[in-house]
Amino acid sequence: MKISMYAMTHDVFKKSLTQLLVVMEKGVANAKARNFDPNVLASSRLAPDMFAFARQVQLTSDFAKNSIARLAGVDAPKFEDTETTMDELVARVKKTLDYIDTISASALEGSETRDIKIPLRDRTVEFKGLPYLQHWAIPNFYFHFVTAYNLLRHNGVDVGKRDFLGG
Amino acid sequence: MKISMYAMTHDVFKKSLTQLLVVMEKGVANAKARNFDPNVLASSRLAPDMFAFARQVQLTSDFAKNSIARLAGVDAPKFEDTETTMDELVARVKKTLDYIDTISASALEGSETRDIKIPLRDRTVEFKGLPYLQHWAIPNFYFHFVTAYNLLRHNGVDVGKRDFLGG
Numbered sequence: 001m002k003i004s005m006y007a008m009t010h011d012v013f014k015k016s017l018t019q020l021l022v023v024m025e026k027g028v029a030n031a032k033a034r035n036f037d038p039n040v041l042a043s044s045r046l047a048p049d050m051f052a053f054a055r056q057v058q059l060t061s062d063f064a065k066n067s068i069a070r071l072a073g074v075d076a077p078k079f080e081d082t083e084t085t086m087d088e089l090v091a092r093v094k095k096t097l098d099y100i101d102t103i104s105a106s107a108l109e110g111s112e113t114r115d116i117k118i119p120l121r122d123r124t125v126e127f128k129g130l131p132y133l134q135h136w137a138i139p140n141f142y143f144h145f146v147t148a149y150n151l152l153r154h155n156g157v158d159v160g161k162r163d164f165l166g167g
Numbered sequence: 168m169k170i171s172m173y174a175m176t177h178d179v180f181k182k183s184l185t186q187l188l189v190v191m192e193k194g195v196a197n198a199k200a201r202n203f204d205p206n207v208l209a210s211s212r213l214a215p216d217m218f219a220f221a222r223q224v225q226l227t228s229d230f231a232k233n234s235i236a237r238l239a240g241v242d243a244p245k246f247e248d249t250e251t252t253m254d255e256l257v258a259r260v261k262k263t264l265d266y267i268d269t270i271s272a273s274a275l276e277g278s279e280t281r282d283i284k285i286p287l288r289d290r291t292v293e294f295k296g297l298p299y300l301q302h303w304a305i306p307n308f309y310f311h312f313v314t315a316y317n318l319l320r321h322n323g324v325d326v327g328k329r330d331f332l333g334g
Contacts, residue, residue, distance in 0.1 A: 003170055003279045003297055012301050046213070046321045112170045130170055134179050139332055142309035143316075150317045154213045165306055 005071055005112055006105040008133060013064040016145055017097050019166045020060060021090060023149055023159050028086050030157040038086045044151055055081075056148040057089045060141060061096040067137035068100050070116050071129055072107040172238055172279055173272040175300060180231040183312055184264050186333045187227060188257060190316055190326050195253050197324040205253045211318055222248075223315040224256045227308060228263040234304035235267050237283050238296055239274040 031038035042054040051059070058081050069076035077099060083089045112130040127136060149164055198205035209221040218226070225248050236243035244266060250256045279297040294303060316331055 003172055003175070003300075005170055007297060007301065008170070008175060012305065015302055016306060046317055047323070050320060130174060133170075134174065135182055135332065138179065138305065139183060139309065140328075142306065143313055143328065143331060146310055146313035147317055149310075150213055150314055153217060154321075156214070161307075161310065164310060165302065 004105065004108065005129065005133060006103075006108040009068045009071060009108065009137065010100055010103060010105070012138070013068065013100055013141060014097060015166060016141070017060070017064060017093055017100075019164055020057070020145055020148065021093055022163050022166070023152060024057075024086060024090055024093070026159050026163060027152045027157045030152075034156070039084070041152060041155060041157070042084060042086055042089060044155055046147065046151055046154060050147075053148055053151045054083055054089055056144045056151065057092065058083065059144040060148060061092050063137060063141040063144065065096050065099050067133070067141070068103050068108070070118070071111040071114060071133070071137075072103050073111075073114060074103075074107070171272065171275065172296065172300060173270075173275040176235045176238060176275065176304065177267055177270060177272070179305070180235065180267055180308060181264060182333060183308070184227070184231060184260055184267075186331055187224070187260055187312055187315065189330050189333070190319060191224075191253060191257055191260070193326050193330060194319045194324045197319075201323070206251065208319060208322060208324070209251060209253055209256060211322055213314065213318055213321060217314075220315055220318045221250055221256055223311045223318065224259065225250065226311040227315060228259050230304060230308040230311065232263050232266050234300070234308065235270050235275070237285070238278040238281060238300070238304075239270050240278075240281065241270075241274070 027041050028038040031041060043052045045052050058079070061079065065076045079092060079095065083092050112128070114129040116127045116129055116132040118125040149159060152159055194208050195205040198208060210219045212219050225246070228246065232243045246259060246262065250259050279295070281296040283294045283296055283299040285292040316326060319326055
């Protein structure tokens with residue numbers, strides 16, 4: 001067994017995206033049990049100037065697919081961020097899982113030293129592959145996944161850490 | 168440059184714990200600016216049955232120090248979880264940073280295949296080192312760090328993603 005860039009991206013994101021599906025399914029089931037439209041959850045926020053749940057899920061998806069693609073030196077598919085319902089968000093996560101499975105372990109070989117450029121609105125951030133993984137891809141991915149989880153938890157959905165982590 | 172267990176624990180935790188200090192300092196400054204006791208933040212929660220901010224910080228600390236210690240095959244120091252003020256929590260994070268710096272890169276060599284046993288209240292979880300890192304140490308660490316961040320953000324503290332990620 002070796003520790004590889006692939007193990008720390010593909011395998012980590014795959015497991016956590018799978019748990020995001022579990023967490024979202026619990027959100028939908030809980031809304032139905034409490035007799036409100038599950039899609040209300042998709043537009044809920046932790047603060048008025050924070051992104052809503054739907055955007056948190058889209059960003060979790062983006063950090064998974066874009067990170068692994070940049071490390072592989074390919075262009076990730078652009079997803080249009082049009083999802084507004086829980087069903088559409090579940091489909092987005094499944095599409096992300098399908099995409100990351102198209103990247104092979106060999107495509108990430110040597111990616112720890114690859115030059116990564118991230119175009120942001122106001123600047124371009126540059127990294128070598130390893131610090132990009134350590135200090136950008138992983139923290140950003142969990143930033144949005146955990147916020148999505150916290151949004152449901154704050155709204156009374158009965159999710160717990162085992163749903164977040166998985167078995 | 169090689170990707171190592173040390174790079175994915177020590178370096179990741181060190182950067183993020185340093186940003187946790189930045190986020191907490193902003194919380195304290197914001198409370199002072201809004202004329203309330205900063206320690207109110209320490210007992211704030213996102214849901215009545217979730218851990219308060221203080222416990223989220225303690226657990227962020229625990230997942231950093233315990234994860235790196237287990238991978239190194241040593242016992243982490245036990246911190247008593249008595250912190251209730253922001254100053255005490257800042258000290259806890261600094262103590263954690265000091266501790267993880269005592270673990271050398273060589274202590275984690277080969278740790279990807281080490282047997283890791285985690286005693287929980289109701290069961291013992293067993294992993295090899297790499298899946299422990301991928302599916303336990305990193306997700307748990309960010310689970311509590313991001314929740315602490317979200318708690319402050321939800322309470323109107325002017326933190327943003329740049330504070331979370333760092334430069």
